[in-house]
Amino acid sequence: MEPVLHVLKGLVAVTILVSATVFCCLAIYFFALIRLIAPIRRARSALTGTMDGVVTCWVAVNAWILRSLRLIEIETTIKGNLSDRSNWWIVTSNHQSWSDVILIQILLLKLAPPIKFFTKKELIWVPFVGFAMWLLRFPYVQRPVRSSGRGNSGTYETNKRNLSRASAQFLERPITVLSFLEGTRFTEKKHLKQESPFRHLLLPRTGGLLFTIDALNTKTSTIVDLTLNYTGAVPGFWDLLCGRCKKVNVLIQPIAVSDDFQSNPKEFVFDLWERKDERLEKLRSSK
Numbered sequence: 001m002e003p004v005l006h007v008l009k010g011l012v013a014v015t016i017l018v019s020a021t022v023f024c025c026l027a028i029y030f031f032a033l034i035r036l037i038a039p040i041r042r043a044r045s046a047l048t049g050t051m052d053g054v055v056t057c058w059v060a061v062n063a064w065i066l067r068s069l070r071l072i073e074i075e076t077t078i079k080g081n082l083s084d085r086s087n088w089w090i091v092t093s094n095h096q097s098w099s100d101v102i103l104i105q106i107l108l109l110k111l112a113p114p115i116k117f118f119t120k121k122e123l124i125w126v127p128f129v130g131f132a133m134w135l136l137r138f139p140y141v142q143r144p145v146r147s148s149g150r151g152n153s154g155t156y157e158t159n160k161r162n163l164s165r166a167s168a169q170f171l172e173r174p175i176t177v178l179s180f181l182e183g184t185r186f187t188e189k190k191h192l193k194q195e196s197p198f199r200h201l202l203l204p205r206t207g208g209l210l211f212t213i214d215a216l217n218t219k220t221s222t223i224v225d226l227t228l229n230y231t232g233a234v235p236g237f238w239d240l241l242c243g244r245c246k247k248v249n250v251l252i253q254p255i256a257v258s259d260d261f262q263s264n265p266k267e268f269v270f271d272l273w274e275r276k277d278e279r280l281e282k283l284r285s286s287k
Helices: 004-037 041-068 099-107 121-125 129-135 149-170 188-194 207-215 237-242 265-285
Strands: 073-078 089-093 115-117 176-180 222-230 247-256
Touching (some): 004 129, 041 099, 073 099, 089 099, 176 207
Parallel strands (some): 089 222, 115 176
Antiparallel strands (some): 222 247
């Protein structure tokens, strides 16, 4: 029988988290309304910064929840020198669970500028959060309909317009652009279906990373690569809030983008993924 303590932790954590989320979303709505009617561009930019600050407060609350309830231990290793919060960041990571997003935000809270990431269009309908993400200018993308070649061209053009808008917004102030190159969460079923050559990863995609590097090419030439490895089973979001996963190891490593990246991005990403897969193999074989 599941320990009652885990359930109690989960209930306390989700109550605080939902309350903080609703409060922060309402604050974002308020500042977005003021930004809409602000007559001066500098004032609108400052209000955008304020809205990002609300998200930072929300992440700080999440960090407090994990720390106070002792939900998970985050063991971090940094290899190399990282830039500070006054610079633009491009972050990549393997993706196993919705818990990844929360943990990465907490991990980079005091290291990197506010995080924004590509998100599926369907998430805009998530109560409170979806609309807030739209107001915060998270770039929404649509997945192509594979069964219809005709539908894919329209999807491509829609994504291109959304990403073009995001490009200008990315340059307003320092931000972190988080890109899960696998495009979806890892499962054994997806791994088998893709016939992935990697032991612990799905096939990476280059589109989002190419766009981000092109958009920020005057701001940064470094990718900060994260490798996440959970002790035991990968926790779902409820598992994380219940404290069922004791530990996650995170390796942070800056990687310089070579000059020939644009000419052969697939080779660059494949090499990055080979090294990440090797790190995961060493971590998991040592348990």
